[in-house]
Amino acid sequence: MAKGKEPVQDFVQAGKRVADFFGCEGDFFLKPLLDLEWTVRQDDDFYFLCYWLENEKKVEAVIVKKNGEPLIYKTKDYSMVVAIDCVKIGFIFRNGKNITELHTEG
Incomplete structure (x- = not known):
């Protein structure tokens, strides 16, 4: 197939190029917010990415840390902040395989 006809592979390769850049x-997922205003704030041991949507709504996301440092990558023209922003994941396990039983719902 010609280039551009394999969108999944193109997407995977584009993600790799951005990570290399x-x-x-x-x-992680990439979310380009090139024209939005943003800042980073620290609250005790946590770092937060704050950015404002076009309707002036402020969004906050918890910045991921590695070896105690926030994952913020900068180049001459761009910055990439790795953060958790409204992503919920339901982890499903088989009962009886848990190490400790802390709390259950339902």
């Missing part, structure tokens, strides 16, 4: 591991 910033010199980081690319095990």
Whole structure:
């Protein structure tokens, strides 16, 4: 197939190119917010990415840390902040395989 006809492979390769560009591991989704205002704030041991949507709504995301340092990658023209922003994952396990039983719902 000609280039551009394999969108999944193109997407995977584009993600790898972005990770290479910033010199980081690319095990996360990419969310380009090129024209939005943003800042980073620290609250005790936590770092937060704050950015404002076009309707002036402020969004906050918890910045992921590695070896105690926030994952913020900068180049001359761009910055990439690796953060957790409204992603919920339901982890499903088989009962009886848990190490400790802390709390159950339902």
